[in-house]
Amino acid sequence: MRSQRGGAGTVGAERAGPVADALTLEGVSREYRRGVAALHPVDLAVPRGRFLAVMGPSGSGKSTLLQCAAGLDRPTAGTVRVGGTALASLKESALTRLRRERIGFVFQAHNLVPSLSVAENVALPLLLGGAPPDGRAARALAAVGLGARGEDRPAELSGGQRQRVAIARALVTEPDIVFADEPTGALDPATAQGVLALLRRAVDRDGHTVVMVTHDPVAAAWADEALFLVRGRVVGRLDRPGADDVRRVMERLGRDTGENAAESTAGGEGGEGWRA
Numbered sequence: 001m002r003s004q005r006g007g008a009g010t011v012g013a014e015r016a017g018p019v020a021d022a023l024t025l026e027g028v029s030r031e032y033r034r035g036v037a038a039l040h041p042v043d044l045a046v047p048r049g050r051f052l053a054v055m056g057p058s059g060s061g062k063s064t065l066l067q068c069a070a071g072l073d074r075p076t077a078g079t080v081r082v083g084g085t086a087l088a089s090l091k092e093s094a095l096t097r098l099r100r101e102r103i104g105f106v107f108q109a110h111n112l113v114p115s116l117s118v119a120e121n122v123a124l125p126l127l128l129g130g131a132p133p134d135g136r137a138a139r140a141l142a143a144v145g146l147g148a149r150g151e152d153r154p155a156e157l158s159g160g161q162r163q164r165v166a167i168a169r170a171l172v173t174e175p176d177i178v179f180a181d182e183p184t185g186a187l188d189p190a191t192a193q194g195v196l197a198l199l200r201r202a203v204d205r206d207g208h209t210v211v212m213v214t215h216d217p218v219a220a221a222w223a224d225e226a227l228f229l230v231r232g233r234v235v236g237r238l239d240r241p242g243a244d245d246v247r248r249v250m251e252r253l254g255r256d257t258g259e260n261a262a263e264s265t266a267g268g269e270g271g272e273g274w275r276a
């Protein structure tokens with residue numbers, strides 16, 4: 001399934017040397033209503049060149065975590081750093097620029113602009129930043145196997161092809177990190193595998209960093225590590241997640257979403273590689 005895993009470290013491992021992690025969260029919490037935490041303080045470090053899957057039951061805070069980490073929402077407390085830059089220190093215009101140039105996004109609904117050609121959609125983050133037209137968009141499109149479809153409109157592509165275009169657009173700026181929110185949620189299993197293989201290759205071959213929210217244990221199995229949330233808390237992690245192990249953990253968490261979810265899952269239910 002995977003061509004190869006990332007390096008020896010794990011997501012959250014200490015990293016030596018001057019290169020900043022792709023993403024760090026320090027005590028990041030989010031309350032939508034005062035006193036009601038959708039996300040309890042989360043600490044997380046994602047080294048460059050890693051693929052992290054974020055999982056958890058519905059309402060566990062996955063989207064909230066992703067929105068805060070990607071600078072789409074401001075946490076109630078704590079610090080988010082992307083490539084070493086603290087997002088809270090940025091004014092809105094600088095945050096917009098950072099999101100455009102240093103973060104890639106892939107959503108379940110690919111969010112392509114229907115009136116633009118496929119090539120223009122891929123080039124959009126560059127054009128919005130005022131970069132001169134160069135070969136980057138064409139190369140990114142070719143890298144997802146759609147080099148011949150640049151003149152088409154998104155409506156002329158299949159769902160899987162549109163998601164490939166979205167991945168090309170997410171990677172075109174060589175961002176510090178790519179956030180993918182249920183990128184295969186609307187695809188059939190075979191098409192989904194192709195999209196996940198592209199994300200895996202972006203990590204293995206090109207050193208990109210991917211954080212992917214998913215409900216799907218098969219999708220999570222493409223990641224280096226799965227992080228599990230329950231009621232806004234990180235209750236455990238699974239290194240080198242296999243789909244069956246992930247499925248077992250999810251079933252267990254679905255049955256037991258109380259405060260003791262971590263302890264109960266740590267009792268061997270998570271299998272090899274489980275860390276509470």
Ligand SMILES: Nc1ncnc2c1ncn2[C@@H]1O[C@H](COP(=O)(O)OP(=O)(O)OP(=O)(O)O)[C@@H](O)[C@H]1O
Nearest residue numbers: 032033037038056057058059060061062063064065
């Ligand atoms: N804008 C909002 N205002 C108030 N409460 C919110 C808002 N967004 C999310 N919540 C609440 O925060 C909690 C976490 O929601 P979140 O969408 O992050 O969960 P999730 O794990 O992504 O869920 P799902 O898998 O169903 O998409 C839920 O209780 C949800 O009702």
